[in-house]
Amino acid sequence: MKYILSLDQGTTSSRSILFNQQGQAVCTAQKEFTQFYPHQGWVEHDPMEIWQTQLETAREVLEKKGVSAEEIGAIGITNQRETTILWDKRNGRPLCNGIVWQCRRTAPFCDALKEQGYTDFFREKTGLPIDAYFSATKIKWILENVPHAKELAAKGNLLFGTIDTWLIWNLTGGQVHATDYSNASRTMLFHIHSLCWDKEILDLLEIPEGILPNVVPSSGILGYTLPSLFGHSIPIAGVAGDQQAALFGQACYSPGAAKNTYGTGCFLLMNTGDTPVQSKNGLLTTIAWGFDNKITYALEGSVFVAGAAVQWLRDELKMISSAAETEGLCHSVEDTCGVYLVPAFTGLGAPYWNPYARGILTGLTRGANRAHIVRATVESMAYQTYDVLHAMEQDADIPLAELRVDGGAAANAFLLQFQSDITGVPVLRPSTLETTALGAAYLAGLAVGYWENLTEIRRNWQISCVFSPKLSKEGAEEKNNGWKKAVNQALFYHN
Ligand SMILES: Nc1ncnc2c1ncn2[C@@H]1O[C@H](COP(=O)(O)OP(=O)(O)O)[C@@H](O)[C@H]1O
Numbered sequence: 134m135k136y137i138l139s140l141d142q143g144t145t146s147s148r149s150i151l152f153n154q155q156g157q158a159v160c161t162a163q164k165e166f167t168q169f170y171p172h173q174g175w176v177e178h179d180p181m182e183i184w185q186t187q188l189e190t191a192r193e194v195l196e197k198k199g200v201s202a203e204e205i206g207a208i209g210i211t212n213q214r215e216t217t218i219l220w221d222k223r224n225g226r227p228l229c230n231g232i233v234w235q236c237r238r239t240a241p242f243c244d245a246l247k248e249q250g251y252t253d254f255f256r257e258k259t260g261l262p263i264d265a266y267f268s269a270t271k272i273k274w275i276l277e278n279v280p281h282a283k284e285l286a287a288k289g290n291l292l293f294g295t296i297d298t299w300l301i302w303n304l305t306g307g308q309v310h311a312t313d314y315s316n317a318s319r320t321m322l323f324h325i326h327s328l329c330w331d332k333e334i335l336d337l338l339e340i341p342e343g344i345l346p347n348v349v350p351s352s353g354i355l356g357y358t359l360p361s362l363f364g365h366s367i368p369i370a371g372v373a374g375d376q377q378a379a380l381f382g383q384a385c386y387s388p389g390a391a392k393n394t395y396g397t398g399c400f401l402l403m404n405t406g407d408t409p410v411q412s413k414n415g416l417l418t419t420i421a422w423g424f425d426n427k428i429t430y431a432l433e434g435s436v437f438v439a440g441a442a443v444q445w446l447r448d449e450l451k452m453i454s455s456a457a458e459t460e461g462l463c464h465s466v467e468d469t470c471g472v473y474l475v476p477a478f479t480g481l482g483a484p485y486w487n488p489y490a491r492g493i494l495t496g497l498t499r500g501a502n503r504a505h506i507v508r509a510t511v512e513s514m515a516y517q518t519y520d521v522l523h524a525m526e527q528d529a530d531i532p533l534a535e536l537r538v539d540g541g542a543a544a545n546a547f548l549l550q551f552q553s554d555i556t557g558v559p560v561l562r563p564s565t566l567e568t569t570a571l572g573a574a575y576l577a578g579l580a581v582g583y584w585e586n587l588t589e590i591r592r593n594w595q596i597s598c599v600f601s602p603k604l605s606k607e608g609a610e611e612k613n614n615g616w617k618k619a620v621n622q623a624l625f626y627h628n
């Protein structure tokens with residue numbers, strides 16, 4: 134067993150990475166794929182393009198590194214969560230495009246559920262607020278709007294899966310229809326205490342149980358790849374939603390340990406051990422992983438638009454030509470000249486949960502220039518994280534000692550320093566920022582004995598940089614107050 138192969142299927146790209154025993158990424162391949170925005174607030178992906186790009190990158194790393202499938206100890210899968218695919222089990226053909234986690238099309242139906250008083254019903258069972266973000270209402274939408282979907286389901290020929298399930302199905306040639314506990318806990322259909330699909334919810338939403346995958350531990354062999362795909366079959370031995378995988382990859386194994394991932398969105402997760410903590414402040418209770426015959430829970434704050442706002446600057450406003458350019462521009466000005474951007478492009482997630490909030494660029498004066506707007510965009514990632522962190526400290530009733538960070542935008546040192554300044558917490562950047570993929574690799578490698586135990590893995594976690602708070606408490610407060618005012622404008626935009 135030379136390496137573990139991690140498949141990291143993200144919102145904007147499919148990546149494959151080979152990891153060695155030290156947890157170092159020795160070879161990477163990445164392919165972006167198409168984002169579809171068929172209506173305002175809708176977001177879709179083509180499931181076949183997701184499968185193809187994932188397969189191509191996996192083959193590419195094996196070829197580039199010159200290793201054969203026999204030398205791969207196991208595959209770990211990690212994925213954008215909640216994104217919903219329904220397909221015909223007879224031919225593996227998707228019924229329609231996948232409905233992406235960011236898609237708001239089912240917001241009116243979620244409102245109706247809330248008005249009918251189902252909020253506590255869902256929260257108690259699933260740990261989640263009712264929101265279009267999760268898979269449940271997306272499945273219902275497809276069943277009700279795509280021709281023949283209900284018929285197929287009635288005949289037992291329809292399957293549902295989040296992206297992990299879709300990849301597993303294709304990798305095993307249709308032999309395995311499974312998901313892990315962490316992904317199941319994002320569907321709004323899974324009872325996170327009794328660990329089963331919830332019959333009352335399924336009845337309420339009229340979703341047939343037969344379309345749902347088997348739920349398995351996040352670490353353990355669940356199937357083997359078709360030999361024809363890589364020349365030899367490889368065990369699939371680890372699966373976790375990308376944010377939970379990052380928590381695992383950041384070695385946050387003790388209650389209270391937390392990480393923040395700055396990718397398309399921002400996701401702050403805190404390990405709460407074997408206790409599912411109910412949030413009073415707009416956070417999610419979620420399953421971190423099923424490992425070693427135990428379930429570990431986490432509190433999560435999900436921010437929908439973080440790095441995506443930087444992409445917006447690049448693609449829509451043409452203010453920058455690359456995301457990396459933002460760091461220099463942020464440093465080129467002393468502050469944002471009073472400008473705040475609230476990138477509520479798809480509503481606001483935690484802790485506000487308002488699908489109708491919209492983006493606001495505010496505080497503009499005649500002196501505001503491109504660099505100020507770019508800086509306000511980068512700062513918006515830190516402010517949104519601050520909001521979540523604040524809610525988490527209140528829920529967990531302990532101040533956070535440090536924040537481990539990762540994700541594409543964690544490459545931006547300005548962002549991390551600013552994060553530390555406004556939260557007053559040291560921000561720790563590890564030597565590998567690919568912690569999502571690494572977490573999936575660890576889950577898979579532990580299952581096949583490539584790594585012995587968590588102690589061995591903990592040793593692999595290395596800090597590359599610590600960002601300590603440099604701003605006074607008053608200075609931080611002033612900035613955070615300005616942010617709160619801007620958020621209020623975004624929240625009440627539709628009134
Ligand atoms: N140096 C940077 N500064 C700010 N944002 C960045 C930087 N590098 C990447 N990003 C942002 O990070 C995101 C990519 O992170 P990644 O973790 O690869 O995302 P995902 O897994 O969600 O597809 C993009 O939205 C990009 O705009």
Ligand SMILES: O=P(O)(O)OC[C@H](O)CO
Nearest residue numbers: 143144213214396397398
């Ligand atoms: O693809 P990412 O890294 O932005 O993650 C998306 C999340 O899993 C959505 O819940």
